[in-house]
Amino acid sequence: MAKQGWKPKRTLVYASWDGEEPGLLGSTEWGETHADELQKKAVLYINTDNNDRGFMFTVGSHSLQQTVAQVTRGISDPRPA
Secondary structure, three states: OHHHOOOOOOOOOOOOOOOOOHHHOOHHHHHHHOHHHHHHHOOOOOOOOOOOOOOOOOOOOHHHHHHHHHHHHOOOOOOOO
């Protein structure tokens, strides 16, 4: 979509930490460091752990329940068991 000229109305930030960081010093520290900016500007913050095959379990704001349910209906495991 970007190659066709589409741009998001908001900045998208994707950050990845290698594995479960010892003492949660990666994602937690980043969130704490940027807390003021996130509170002022963020629409959505997703922190995922154990991105693995199997059952998808999500926790978050109740207001996102329908959106998450709708999005996940369209996801299929590329390597079904």
